Amino acid sequence: MPLTKRIIPCIDVDIDEDGDAAVFTGVNFEDLEYTGDPVEMARKYNEAGADEFVFLDITASAEGRETMLDTVRSVADEVFIPLTVGGGIRTRDDIKETLRAGADKVSINSGAIANPELVNEGARAFGSQCIVISVDARRRYDEQGEHYAEVDGESCWFECTIKGGREGTDLDVVEWAREAEERGAGELFVNSIDADGTKDGYDVPLTSAVCESVSTPVIASSGCGDPEDMHEVFTEADADAGLAASIFHFDEFGIDETKRYLDERGVPVRL
Amino acid sequence: MSVQTTAEVVLVDYGLGNLRSATRGLERAGASVEITDDPAAFDAADGVVLPGVGAFAEGMENAAPLRDALVDYAERGRPLFGICLGMQMLLTSSEESEREGQGDAEGLDLIPGRNVRFEGGQKVPHMGWNELSVERDYPIVDGVDGEHAYFVHSYYARPDDDAAVVATSDYGVDFPAVVANEAGNVFGTQFHPEKSGETGLQILRNFVDYCVEQ
Numbered sequence: 001m002p003l004t005k006r007i008i009p010c011i012d013v014d015i016d017e018d019g020d021a022a023v024f025t026g027v028n029f030e031d032l033e034y035t036g037d038p039v040e041m042a043r044k045y046n047e048a049g050a051d052e053f054v055f056l057d058i059t060a061s062a063e064g065r066e067t068m069l070d071t072v073r074s075v076a077d078e079v080f081i082p083l084t085v086g087g088g089i090r091t092r093d094d095i096k097e098t099l100r101a102g103a104d105k106v107s108i109n110s111g112a113i114a115n116p117e118l119v120n121e122g123a124r125a126f127g128s129q130c131i132v133i134s135v136d137a138r139r140r141y142d143e144q145g146e147h148y149a150e151v152d153g154e155s156c157w158f159e160c161t162i163k164g165g166r167e168g169t170d171l172d173v174v175e176w177a178r179e180a181e182e183r184g185a186g187e188l189f190v191n192s193i194d195a196d197g198t199k200d201g202y203d204v205p206l207t208s209a210v211c212e213s214v215s216t217p218v219i220a221s222s223g224c225g226d227p228e229d230m231h232e233v234f235t236e237a238d239a240d241a242g243l244a245a246s247i248f249h250f251d252e253f254g255i256d257e258t259k260r261y262l263d264e265r266g267v268p269v270r271l
Numbered sequence: 272m273s274v275q276t277t278a279e280v281v282l283v284d285y286g287l288g289n290l291r292s293a294t295r296g297l298e299r300a301g302a303s304v305e306i307t308d309d310p311a312a313f314d315a316a317d318g319v320v321l322p323g324v325g326a327f328a329e330g331m332e333n334a335a336p337l338r339d340a341l342v343d344y345a346e347r348g349r350p351l352f353g354i355c356l357g358m359q360m361l362l363t364s365s366e367e368s369e370r371e372g373q374g375d376a377e378g379l380d381l382i383p384g385r386n387v388r389f390e391g392g393q394k395v396p397h398m399g400w401n402e403l404s405v406e407r408d409y410p411i412v413d414g415v416d417g418e419h420a421y422f423v424h425s426y427y428a429r430p431d432d433d434a435a436v437v438a439t440s441d442y443g444v445d446f447p448a449v450v451a452n453e454a455g456n457v458f459g460t461q462f463h464p465e466k467s468g469e470t471g472l473q474i475l476r477n478f479v480d481y482c483v484e485q
Contacts, residue, residue, distance in 0.1 A: 003442060004400045004419065049468075051400055051421075077295050082421055082466045099324065102291035104423070104466060124371070127325045127356070129396045129423040186396050186423075217398050240399065270400045270419045 004270045005234050006241035007258055008219065009045045009248045010054035013038050013071065013087075015064045021071035024058070025246050026197050035249050042075040042083075045248070048255040051270060053079050054107070054243060057087030069101045076102020086134055086189075090114070095122050099130060107189050109134040110162040113169060113176070116183060123184025132219075133180040134189040136161045137173045137206050147174035147213070149205040158206050165193035173206070174213045181214045188218050189243075195223030199246070202229055207237035219243050227253055227261035234267050277301050278317040278482035283341075283357075284308045285333040293322040293354065296465030300475035302482070310340030318482035319344060321459075323356025327365040327386065327426070328373035330356050338379065345381050350482050351457045352411075358450065358459025359386045359428060367426050381457045382450055384430035391443040396425040401440040401462075403448055403470070409437050411458050411477045412449055418470040420448065420462035427461060456485075 016022040016034070023041055024032035035041070038055065045053055055075055057068045065088070072085050085098050086107025098106045112119050112133055122131045137158040145157025158173035177188055190210050192203035200223055207220045220239035224230060230242040247253045259269040280302040282293055294304045297320065305312060313319050321341070323330060334341070345351045353361045360378050365386035368376040378386075389395050405416035415438075427446040430436060437458065438449035451458040464471035 003397070006399055046468075073291065076291050080292075080296060080299070080465060080468055080471060082423070082463075083292075100291070104292070104324070104463075124326065125329060128425060129398060130324060186425075187398060215392075215394050216396070217394055240394070 004051070004268045005239075005262065006051035006219075007230065007255055007269065008052045008054055008241050008243040009050050009255070010056060010221070010243050010245045011035075011038055011041055011249075012056050012058045012245070013068065014058050015067060019067070021067055023249070025249050027246065038071050039074045039078055041249070043078045045255065046079045046081055049259065049270070050081060050255050052082045052084065052241070054084045054086070055103075056107070057085070059087070069097060072098065072101040072103060084132055086132070090118070092118070092121050092125060095126060099126060105130040105132050105187070107132040107134045109136065112180065113160060113162060113171065116179065119180055119183035119185055123186070128184045128186035131185050132187040132189050133177075133185040134191065135173050135176060136165055136191045136193055137203070138165055138168070138193040139206075144170060146172040147209060149209050151205050158209065161193055165196075174209050177210050177214050181216050185216060187216055188214060190218055190220055192222040198223050199225030201225060202233040202237070202239075202242070204233060204237045207233055207239050211238045217241065227258040230258060231262055231265055231267060234262070277303060278479045279315070280304050280318045280320055280479070280482065281312050281316040282306045282320045282322060283334070283337060285330065285337060290322060292463075292465045293320060296472065296475050297479070299472055300479045302475075302479045308337070310337050313340055313344045313349075317485065318350035318352065318478065321351065321353040321357035321360060323354055323358070323360065325356055326367065326371065326373070327356065327359060327378075328368040328371070328376040330360055331376040331378065334360065342379055342381065345379075345452075345457045348454060348456050350478070350485055351381070352478050353459035354465070355424060355461060355463055358461055359426060361450070361457060361459050362386055362428055362430065365426060382428070382430055382435050382452050382459075383432065384428060384435065386426040387429050388426050389442065389444070393443040396423055397442045398423045401442060401448075403438050403440060405438045407434075407437045409449075409451055409455060409458070410481050411451070411474060412438050413477050414473050415470050420460070420464070420467040420470055422448075422462045424461060428459075
């Protein structure tokens, strides 16, 4: 089947001191660092051969909403590849206005956990293919989970967190992934609080657990430090797409370089 | 007298399409674009584009006031281009509306056939970049054989007549990636040309050229 694995750069967008939208990237667990202008970065990745582009609004404030939609419009004008927009989406109207601004898909995280019916509503109105459910997973080693994985000889489960990992929900990621799929999610976007920022590789057991439990496409996110990590998550966990931020933003590796690395190792990519 | 080199294209606004991306793509391909829900605009245009994101039943319901005008326009041999859901709407019916309990929505029936769901155990939706295999020599697919295009869909067209299949892709099953009617003035792509990088822009340029020649 010649469907290619997707390589996806992701930008986190906040409002800077001047009230403008700007990309910020976490560096080695330190504070977020100003990384660039969202529109210029979108243009750069469109030209570099990215398969898709993810724009996450990390302001999560009502005041920033209009600025963000304006920025989404400008970004959408620059990219001729799919654009996924997430952050702060809680209602059907949020979905609609984000799509109208030029997003092809919306990524919904805590808004769907708080109101699972939003997944059904969104899928019914706009089609499953534009409803991406995003989870921020965290490993837990207690006995309250439903689906366990062996990680380095220990048994753990994966919990959905909210507020960037600061709050737990006791909800099992695998259970939630299945439920979201049943409700009409068209894609699952799997972040790992444990792997985020480490550059030690994706959380492969987490990605595998989700990939094995659902039939919708899975985007692996968090922890990518080099093309080898992408290779690992595609071959060992069968993810459909690999997302990365800092390795691309800081030009540690290029999109093309990453794809060639994968192509040489037999992973189907669009060159 | 100067030769017309650009096409005036109407992008149909029925409340669901990804109008912004489609507009930018068409503009990049050299068209001037008017976004409208007024069927009176069709006649003056060199071509009409029916964009699409969303569910079949809601799409047909929203497009209901435009149905007669679209069918009439197409039957007069004018260029009509459906994208993704817009392509599926060119067919007669879709399994989607019944499966989703949305009744028995009728398509435009410009390309007789039905949209059906992938049933071979593949991951659904079919989402991502897949290779195009051109089966028939139509201007719309000039220069794209073997290139990749971006798909996002759970249902695909199954035209009654194989001759309507212009290009295919392989997703467990060979399914139509590009369809056209017999006269060759109504066509659609299951993928999103406005999201398919350079390959997609090539198809939009082919469409604009075709509109100019008509």
